[in-house]
Amino acid sequence: MSFREEEGDGRGGDLRKPFLQTGSWYRMGSRQSSMLGSAQTIKDSSVSVLACVLIVALGPIQFGFTSGYSSPTQTAITEDLNLTVSQFSIFGSLSNVGAMVGAIASGQIAEYIGRKGSLMIAAIPNIIGWLAISFAKDYSFLYMGRLLEGFGVGIISYTVPVYIAEIAPQNLRGALGSVNQLSVTIGIMLAYLLGLFVNWRVLAVLGILPCLILIPGLFFIPESPRWLAKMGMTDEFEASLQVLRGFDTDISIEVNEIKRSVASTSKRAAIRFADLKMRRYWLPLMIGNGLLVLQQLSGTNGVIFYSTTIFESAGISSSNAATFGVGAIQVIATAVSTWLVDKTGRRILLIVSSSGMSVSLLLVAVSFFVKGMVDEDSSWYGILGILSVVGVVCLIISFSLGMGPIPWLIMSEILPPKIKGLAGSGATLANWFCSWVITMTAPLLLAWSSGGTFTLYTVMCVLTVAFVGIWVPETKGKTLEEIQQSFR
DSSP: OOHHHHHHTTTSSOOOOOSSOOOSHHHHHHHOGGGGTTOHHHHSHHHHHHHHHHHHTHHHHHHHHHHHHHHHHHHHHHHHTTOOHHHHHHHHHHHHHHHHHHHHHHHHHHHHHHHHHHHHHHHHHHHHHHHHHHTOSSHHHHHHHHHHHHHHHHHHHHHHHHHHHHHSOTTTHHHHHHHHHHHHHHHHHHHHHHHTTSOHHHHHHHTTHHHHHHHHHGGGSOOOHHHHHHTTOHHHHHHHHHHHHOTTSOOHHHHHHHHHHHHHHHTSOOOOGGGGGSHHHHHHHHHHHHHHHHHHHTOHHHHHHTHHHHHHHTTOSOHHHHHHHHHHHHHHHHHHHHHHHHHHOHHHHHHHHHHHHHHHHHHHHHHHHHHTTSOTTSHHHHHHHHHHHHHHHHHHHHIIIIITTHHHHHHHHHSOGGGHHHHHHHHHHHHHHHHHHHHHHHHHHHHHOHHHHHHHHHHHHHHHHHHHHHHOOOOTTOOHHHHHHHTO
């Protein structure tokens, strides 16, 4: 029985197919590379994969721009539309509510119409959302736009790391997977930077650009070969893998490995809740969900969303400029993580990252507590303000080295193919729910007690260190199929 026939068994009239056709240009090239001219770069596997990653990375840039938008615009939006603190808190957090809805749908959308198709669907509400914000006359349009942005971002946050993990060769998967978070930090930095020079309405219009470039770019990259294999589209699967690995590369071993993995999955009955008790399912589910939940409960998103307010509380006069500096540092630290993740491994970076975050948050908490006890004219008052800023900067650096990029990478690596759509949606939903809780409560908690807020975040980071040390495995240098085998 052929691989395609095996996949067809039990599916009946399954209508799942790519929303965006994979195209014929690279299929022809895989049979006769000379038809593409002398473009040696396309024959180089790393360049080919990198080109695909750079295109889909526009999605996380949109993600980051959405996250960073509320920080430089808080004062202007509040004054122009006469919003209260609680109304702006709702605005800041509504992107997370929309993302939760997007997360619920993300896994099933990506499974039924492909990874590229789901990114196309995600781009459209993002564009509409930014336009709604730019033309807002009151909080209703502001809220609607934020919800639409969040919906698109929820789909992007699941689909992009999964697509990158499925197209990347094992020796580059860590570095390429970290590009997802690197792009998020670039989006945040761009929002901070542009927010220094343009008003909030123009900044919202500029937020459309990543998706406007992403949409045509999706037509020039191949669909995920593992998804095509799972759908039984053998010719398209092999053609996609060939262009990703280079037309002069022998892909037969990888093709057979993916075929065996997909065939063994397709022979099993549909997943039942009782099956989740099996180690191969419950352990990766716990690890994936645990990391993505703890990533948010550390409070870093609260710092990113409202960093301008935090710096003002610390006594920094140029708070917007300081916020941009933090964004730039975050990009650099995430770039370092991208370089390190395939050298040192995922697990050690997570431990170093969460430990550094614990120390940094403790420093900020102590600074704010002591600052409340000294006179504003005292020299200690200024010193403690500087210490709190140093702590925030160290927090961002530590987060970017591990807890920022790696939980998404590990989630995309360890979830079993049979439950990836459902489990991935669940993990993404949990992440965005916790993000909503943090961003909704951060301004209220900071108004209550800055020191107390950062103490709570410190406790969560200490729990993260323990969780990683006990449960998280090392996935460096393993194929996706080998990782799944380790859970059996």
